[in-house]
Amino acid sequence: MKKKRAFVFYITLLLAAALLLRLFDVITISASELLSYVFCIYGIALVYISFGKKKKLDLFVGTTTFLAGVLLFTTNKFDFFNTRYLIAPAVLFILGSGGLMVYIDDLSDKKIFFISLAFILFAFAFTFVLGSLKFSNFFYTIFYIAKKYWLAILILILVILFLKREDRK
Numbered sequence: 001m002k003k004k005r006a007f008v009f010y011i012t013l014l015l016a017a018a019l020l021l022r023l024f025d026v027i028t029i030s031a032s033e034l035l036s037y038v039f040c041i042y043g044i045a046l047v048y049i050s051f052g053k054k055k056k057l058d059l060f061v062g063t064t065t066f067l068a069g070v071l072l073f074t075t076n077k078f079d080f081f082n083t084r085y086l087i088a089p090a091v092l093f094i095l096g097s098g099g100l101m102v103y104i105d106d107l108s109d110k111k112i113f114f115i116s117l118a119f120i121l122f123a124f125a126f127t128f129v130l131g132s133l134k135f136s137n138f139f140y141t142i143f144y145i146a147k148k149y150w151l152a153i154l155i156l157i158l159v160i161l162f163l164k165r166e167d168r169k
Contacts, residue, residue, distance in 0.1 A: 007045050010159045011038065032076050037152045039069025045159060047101065056102045063098040077148070089123040096120035 018034055021027045043066025050058035066114060071090050099116025 006110075006162070007049065007159065010162060011042055011045070014041070014155060014159075018136040030076065032072060036069045036073035039065050039072060040149065041069075041116075041152055041155065041159070043067070043069060046055035051101075051105055054106060056105070059105055060098040060102050063101040064094050067097055068165065073148070077144075089126040092119050092126065096123060 015034075015038055016026070018029070018037075018083045022029055022034065043060075043062045043064070046058055046062030046065065048062075071087075075086065096119030099112050099119065103113040103116060106112075117158060147158065
């Protein structure tokens with residue numbers, strides 16, 4: 001619980017600093033992009049905090065929050081012909097990935113594995129049926145997001161290091 005409070009404090013501090021920098025036009029970032037960063041950082045950190053501790057709900061929420069942040073970032077940064085063809089498969093994929101992380105944390109629950117696998121396969125099937133999946137675009141998007149989120153990844157690493165330091169005290 002102490003780790004969770006410290007994390008919430010650091011995330012709040014980060015968000016306040018980003019909002020302050022945005023108000024003074026030091027950084028030019030949209031509110032939805034800022035929210036996507038917060039979702040990604042919060043999701044990764046929640047997964048980090050709950051993984052290996054059999055906290056299934058926290059792990060699922062952390063995974064889905066991270067991926068929702070990636071989805072929010074992607075829909076804001078790229079022009080999609082029709083986002084409704086993106087949202088339904090993305091939601092299925094996010095739910096399946098959340099379940100898969102819960103399964104990875106507790107390998108004894110095979111039911112969660114098959115349910116999450118079904119969600120992921122439905123997401124890919126839905127995407128192939130709609131005809132909107134091109135692997136070259138998919139990998140380019142992943143590269144672009146990683147390149148764009150380098151600052152968020154750096155901040156997350158710093159937050160994790162601070163949390164680890166507090167655990168040692």
